[in-house]
Amino acid sequence: MNTGIILCGVGGQGTVLASKLISASAMENGLSVMSAETIGMAQRGGSVTSHIRIGEGVYSPMIAFGGADTIIGFEPGEAARMLPFLKEGGSVVVSSGVVIPVTEALVRSDYSSENMVGYLREHVERLTVVNTDRAIREVGTAKVLNIILLGASIAAGALPVTADTLMKMIERRVPEKYIDLNRKALEYGLSCTH
Amino acid sequence: MHREFLMGNEAIALGAIASGVDLVCGYPGTPSTEVLETAAKNRPEGTYVEWSVNEKTAMEVAAGAAYTGARVLVTMKQMGLNVASDPLMCVEYIGVKGGMVVLVADDPGPISSQTEQDTRTFAGFSKVPCFDPSTVQEAYDMVQEAFILSEKYGTPVFLRSTTRVSHCYASIDIKDTSEFASHRIEGFVKDSRRWVIFPRLANANHKKIVDRNEKLSNEFSDNPFNCIYTEKRECRLGVATGGVSFTYAMEARERLGNMRLLKVSTPYPFPEKIAAEFLAGLDEVLCIEELDPVIERGLVYVCGKYGLKVKIRGKLTGDTRTAGENTVDSVYEDLAAFLGEPCKSEAVSEVPDLPVRPPVLCAGCPHRASFYAVKIAMKGKKTVFCGDIGCYTLGNAMPLDMVDTCLCMGAGLGIAQGIGHIEPDTSCFAFVGDSTFFASAIPGVINAVYNKSDMTLIVLDNSTTAMTGHQPHPGTGITMMGGSGSAVSIEGVLRGIGLEYVETVDPFELDAAVGAVRCAAALPGVKAIIFRSPCIALTKGKDPLTVSSKKCIGCSRCIKELGCPAISMSGGKAVIDTSQCTGCCLCERVCPVGAIGGEGI
Numbered sequence: 001m002n003t004g005i006i007l008c009g010v011g012g013q014g015t016v017l018a019s020k021l022i023s024a025s026a027m028e029n030g031l032s033v034m035s036a037e038t039i040g041m042a043q044r045g046g047s048v049t050s051h052i053r054i055g056e057g058v059y060s061p062m063i064a065f066g067g068a069d070t071i072i073g074f075e076p077g078e079a080a081r082m083l084p085f086l087k088e089g090g091s092v093v094v095s096s097g098v099v100i101p102v103t104e105a106l107v108r109s110d111y112s113s114e115n116m117v118g119y120l121r122e123h124v125e126r127l128t129v130v131n132t133d134r135a136i137r138e139v140g141t142a143k144v145l146n147i148i149l150l151g152a153s154i155a156a157g158a159l160p161v162t163a164d165t166l167m168k169m170i171e172r173r174v175p176e177k178y179i180d181l182n183r184k185a186l187e188y189g190l191s192c193t194h
Numbered sequence: 195m196h197r198e199f200l201m202g203n204e205a206i207a208l209g210a211i212a213s214g215v216d217l218v219c220g221y222p223g224t225p226s227t228e229v230l231e232t233a234a235k236n237r238p239e240g241t242y243v244e245w246s247v248n249e250k251t252a253m254e255v256a257a258g259a260a261y262t263g264a265r266v267l268v269t270m271k272q273m274g275l276n277v278a279s280d281p282l283m284c285v286e287y288i289g290v291k292g293g294m295v296v297l298v299a300d301d302p303g304p305i306s307s308q309t310e311q312d313t314r315t316f317a318g319f320s321k322v323p324c325f326d327p328s329t330v331q332e333a334y335d336m337v338q339e340a341f342i343l344s345e346k347y348g349t350p351v352f353l354r355s356t357t358r359v360s361h362c363y364a365s366i367d368i369k370d371t372s373e374f375a376s377h378r379i380e381g382f383v384k385d386s387r388r389w390v391i392f393p394r395l396a397n398a399n400h401k402k403i404v405d406r407n408e409k410l411s412n413e414f415s416d417n418p419f420n421c422i423y424t425e426k427r428e429c430r431l432g433v434a435t436g437g438v439s440f441t442y443a444m445e446a447r448e449r450l451g452n453m454r455l456l457k458v459s460t461p462y463p464f465p466e467k468i469a470a471e472f473l474a475g476l477d478e479v480l481c482i483e484e485l486d487p488v489i490e491r492g493l494v495y496v497c498g499k500y501g502l503k504v505k506i507r508g509k510l511t512g513d514t515r516t517a518g519e520n521t522v523d524s525v526y527e528d529l530a531a532f533l534g535e536p537c538k539s540e541a542v543s544e545v546p547d548l549p550v551r552p553p554v555l556c557a558g559c560p561h562r563a564s565f566y567a568v569k570i571a572m573k574g575k576k577t578v579f580c581g582d583i584g585c586y587t588l589g590n591a592m593p594l595d596m597v598d599t600c601l602c603m604g605a606g607l608g609i610a611q612g613i614g615h616i617e618p619d620t621s622c623f624a625f626v627g628d629s630t631f632f633a634s635a636i637p638g639v640i641n642a643v644y645n646k647s648d649m650t651l652i653v654l655d656n657s658t659t660a661m662t663g664h665q666p667h668p669g670t671g672i673t674m675m676g677g678s679g680s681a682v683s684i685e686g687v688l689r690g691i692g693l694e695y696v697e698t699v700d701p702f703e704l705d706a707a708v709g710a711v712r713c714a715a716a717l718p719g720v721k722a723i724i725f726r727s728p729c730i731a732l733t734k735g736k737d738p739l740t741v742s743s744k745k746c747i748g749c750s751r752c753i754k755e756l757g758c759p760a761i762s763m764s765g766g767k768a769v770i771d772t773s774q775c776t777g778c779c780l781c782e783r784v785c786p787v788g789a790i791g792g793e794g795i
């Protein structure tokens with residue numbers, strides 16, 4: 001048995017650290033992990049994805065279409081882009097805030113959070129939407145959006161790791177002065193239940 | 195042994211350290227860069243690590259060290275192997291004393307490269323034996339095997355990886371320090387009949403290399419990295435694969451079943467014996483591999499040589515894609531079609547129109563200011579802007595649209611000169627980054643001066659190799675051995691070559707920058723401007739700017755001129771994303787109504 005998780009967003013949103021925290025937490029629980037990230041040119045404002053596979057019987061970290069138990073979307077359009085990877089009955093945890101690319105800013109399209117979240121609501125049964133603006137207001141900074149989303153994913157039962165293990169991994173990896181901020185973000189995420 | 199969660203590239207570096215590597219050198223290039231960085235971070239006492247100025251020099255440094263009996267690892271991406279091919283082709287003929295492993299990371303897709311060239315093909319061309327790992331664990335194990343083989347046969351050995359192996363993470367078994375290999379370095383022993391390449395020596399060694407590779411083909415057939423996965427039931431169909439495609443094929447095989455599978459981990463010299471054993475009794479074989487049809491050609495050759503009547507399918511027969519990466523899904527579909535199984539394509543619901551997200555220059559990137567200054571200065575003139583390899587290739591995107599050509603490292607200089615010789619009325623510019631300047635642009639400058647070209651060189655100096663993740667280079671003076679070395683001055687190099695107009699300007703001083711470009715463009719001969727401002731990813735930005743919604747007239751000039759990812763339109767007005775803005779103030783200069791500024795505007 002194994003679990004497939006996809007994290008997706010826009011370069012610079014902190015998907016890579018989130019992926020590493022999930023992997024480290026799973027390994028802490030004695031599970032085998034494989035993962036793959038987007039690195040290099042695509043990071044500069046491009047779409048980024050991480051594939052994580054936890055458990056046995058895994059040859060490659062790459063998840064097939066219809067093979068993801070969970071998609072964590074740091075941006076709603078990116079979550080929509082990755083939907084073909086979602087397993088039937090799988091969970092999506094998504095941040096409502098859109099990142100408008102320069103190219104769209106030039107053509108003034110109607111790309112909006114409402115449209116994207118609406119699309120996800122139509123197509124995903126197990127969906128948790130984190131209101132990004134409210135979350136950032138409550139926690140104080142957009143820099144810990146990744147931790148908020150991980151908290152919300154745990155609350156949704158969409159990750160095979162516990163909040164305690166995750167916090168332990170954060171403590172190992174994040175500079176001490178940011179630990180409290182990360183704890184606050186995790187707790188806020190855990191309280192986002194729909 | 196213990197277990198660690200490692201990236202493929204980290205595993206390669208740690209495998210080399212477990213082999214007792216004495217020297218590691220290379221030049222950054224995605225997806226290879228983290229190998230050398232990991233080696234530097236985990237550098238054992240007595241091991242030397244350097245970022246060389248380019249891959250050719252790295253290969254020569256590695257060869258020299260291997261002549262002494264030291265174990266060396268030299269790292270690069272596939273494009274870098276082209277740069278290093280001159281010394282590598284020759285060192286294969288001369289041979290080495292210490293183990294010499296050449297790590298080349300290929301980039302199927304390509305994801306961040308100009309070509310989809312295949313180092314397995316280069317192995318056949320250069321006659322250098324090649325390992326091709328499928329997983330992170332294999333990457334760790336094979337680098338150690340490569341050192342043993344290299345030393346045993348006195349030849350450089352390729353470890354060829356691809357993006358999905360190099361950048362994949364997995365929990366793998368690695369050696370404890372007490373299990374590391376150790377060896378004695380004999381030192382360089384003078385012997386001109388061995389180390390000086392002359393036609394007679396080349397002829398003699400050529401024959402030895404061919405004989406050795408024939409022997410190696412047999413040895414590789416017995417190597418457990420190459421193996422056959424058989425079925426309990428009799429089957430007439432087989433799949434041959436290697437590299438990361440092996441992992442996709444194994445997952446498809448679990449769902450589809452009933453096929454014999456050959457994994458080729460040493461594509462050169464091709465392991466003929468095990469291939470013939472695999473082919474015996476089969477009717478058809480599908481080859482699943484990325485880039486060139488190396489395994490496919492190998493099997494066709496074995497069929498011919500051994501008189502086997504097996505139909506070999508793959509890229510050459512139009513059964514699999516000829517370009518781009520394989521995926522878990524593409525391999526499943528290829529194998530299902532081969533077995534005549536229906537391929538259940540998952541019902542994918544209609545996805546809405548999603549924005550494309552091409553990579554862009556960061557908010558606050560000094561390259562944006564440099565390109566904008568040249569654009570303003572040369573408006574309305576007949577120009578050509580020759581770009582180069584680095585973050586600044588992204589200057590091609592709208593709305594900047596400031597890169598007319600891009601070919602390979604350092605090529606912008608030669609291209610600008612070539613166009614200038616045919617079109618003397620065109621004002622020719624070459625843009626080159628600081629790391630690329632040192633790596634491969636200097637001969638181009640010398641050529642321009644020597645041959646009396648008219649051109650303007652723009653050096654975009656952000657004091658780092660930004661695109662590959664901020665490696666130091668000769669202009670920074672920082673080395674991988676810690677502490678600062680001696681920085682090489684770009685201005686000094688250019689003046690030494692004989693340029694008279696060499697101006698250094700901060701591109702965010704827009705008026706000065708535009709003035710310098712106008713001045714340079716008006717002068718004959720070879721002129722250079724160095725736009726110097728540190729990479730924004732390495733500096734703490736200033737306070738973000740805001741847009742006064744009262745003053746903003748919604749003309750979107752700021753967006754149309756600069757294409758900064760921090761600016762977008764909302765409700766007919768420009769807005770600045772304060773989490774991205776670094777306060778570079780370029781947009782403030784562009785706004786026609788003074789609506790952009792610091793807090794309280």
